[in-house]
Amino acid sequence: MYFNYTIDGKKLYTNKERGVTQLTNHFTKEEFDCKCGCGNGDIVISEKLVWELECVREAYKKPMRITSGIRCLAHNRKIGSRDTSSHVKGLAADIHCTDMWTRLELVRRLLRDGEFERIGINKQFIHVDVDYDKPRGIFVY
Numbered sequence: 001m002y003f004n005y006t007i008d009g010k011k012l013y014t015n016k017e018r019g020v021t022q023l024t025n026h027f028t029k030e031e032f033d034c035k036c037g038c039g040n041g042d043i044v045i046s047e048k049l050v051w052e053l054e055c056v057r058e059a060y061k062k063p064m065r066i067t068s069g070i071r072c073l074a075h076n077r078k079i080g081s082r083d084t085s086s087h088v089k090g091l092a093a094d095i096h097c098t099d100m101w102t103r104l105e106l107v108r109r110l111l112r113d114g115e116f117e118r119i120g121i122n123k124q125f126i127h128v129d130v131d132y133d134k135p136r137g138i139f140v141y
Contacts, residue, residue, distance in 0.1 A: 024054040032069030032093065036078070043070045043090045049130045052114040053093060059113040060106070065096040067125050092129035094122075107138075 021029040023045075032045040057064050071079075071087040086092035097103050106126055110116045118134055120127030122141040 023050050024057075026054060026057045026064070027066070031066040032090075034070045034072045034075050035068065036072060036075040038072045038075065040070050040090075041072055043072065043088065045070055045090045046130055049091060049093060049128070052116060052130065053095075053128070056106075056109045056114040060109045064106075066093050067096045068092075068094040086129040086131035086134065089131065091131040092127060094125040094127050096124070097126050098124055 019030075023029055023032075027050055029045070032050070034040050034043075053064070053066075068087060069092070070090050071081070071085065073083065073088055076083070076085050076088050081087065095106060097106055103121065103126065107119065107121070110119055110126070110128055114128070116128045116130070117136040118129050118131065119138045120141055121138065127141075
């Protein structure tokens with residue numbers, strides 16, 4: 001394992017054997033990368049988003065699988081999302097969730113242990129973002 005550093009001097013932990021960059025104790029950069037494999041272009045995942053998710057994960061004490069983080073515009077359009085999606089700005093993540101109890105537990109944690117004021121509920125995932133250009137609240141897909 002060796003260290004990489006961000007522009008502002010923060011450490012990023014890179015595990016060469018696994019080929020991943022650890023952003024926090026529980027999340028890697030690769031979990032947030034665009035699923036089309038484009039390399040994300042100029043889009044960088046929001047540090048605030050990742051740290052708020054880490055706070056929730058610490059309190060939740062169970063794994064949280066990120067199903068979508070950064071999306072390039074081409075991938076975002078391919079899956080039928082709007083060009084104004086917070087994902088294309090690196091400000092959003094979708095957390096895998098398919099049952100009612102887990103959904104309730106996660107929403108409680110997201111509101112209590114994270115500073116999320118914008119949450120979307122889908123039967124397959126919970127969307128969270130830190131996009132302050134969008135209205136606050138809870139919405140349903």
